[in-house]
Amino acid sequence: MDTLSYKTVSGNKETSGKKWVLVDAEGQTVGRLASKVAKIIRGKHKVNFTPHADCGDNVIIINAEKVSFSGTKLENKEYVRYTGYPGGQRSLTAQEMLQKHPQRLIEKAVKGMLPKNTLGRHLFTNLKVYVGTEHKQEAQKPVVMNLDSFK
Numbered sequence: 001m002d003t004l005s006y007k008t009v010s011g012n013k014e015t016s017g018k019k020w021v022l023v024d025a026e027g028q029t030v031g032r033l034a035s036k037v038a039k040i041i042r043g044k045h046k047v048n049f050t051p052h053a054d055c056g057d058n059v060i061i062i063n064a065e066k067v068s069f070s071g072t073k074l075e076n077k078e079y080v081r082y083t084g085y086p087g088g089q090r091s092l093t094a095q096e097m098l099q100k101h102p103q104r105l106i107e108k109a110v111k112g113m114l115p116k117n118t119l120g121r122h123l124f125t126n127l128k129v130y131v132g133t134e135h136k137q138e139a140q141k142p143v144v145m146n147l148d149s150f151k
Contacts, residue, residue: 011048016055020142022135023059025106026066028147033067034109036147041126042114045150052119058126060142065102065131069094079108103129 021040025033043049043056069077077094097105106129114120128137 009048010053011050011055012053013055016043016046016048016053018055018057020058020060020137020140021145022142023061023145023147024063025061026063028067029070030067030106030109031070033061033147034106034113036150037061037110037127038113040145040150041110041123054119054123054126056123056126058137058140059128060135060137061106061127061129062133062135063131064106064129065098067098067102067106074098079105102131 023033023037037059039045040059041056043054046055049055074095075093078091079094079097080089080091082089092100094105107124107127110127111120111124114123128135130136
């Protein structure tokens, strides 16, 4: 008896067709930017998405210093870290972080939206964030992506 047999094809790193994507962060809200970029890095926008493999694209974000926050998050949101010493809890507001290290602000937002496991730590290496419009990945010929039209 002839029947069609459909086999589920599981994608992997070699069959994913990774490309480089350039994203301009100017005027974007941090959380919405981070969720869309995390989706691109994870590969959820692709047809051959596989949860346990690195199927996503490499993302370059430029103009990190020109992002915006909604509401009063710029003054009220705090980033807390611990030095490891007694009394070593340090905190920065979003405004201070945006002035000192704007690339870390976006990196922290995107990393929080990736899986908290070995795969998530590996996927985080596919993100490059730069202050200003210059970046070091010209040789990869990145494709410019407009996040306003991305779902």
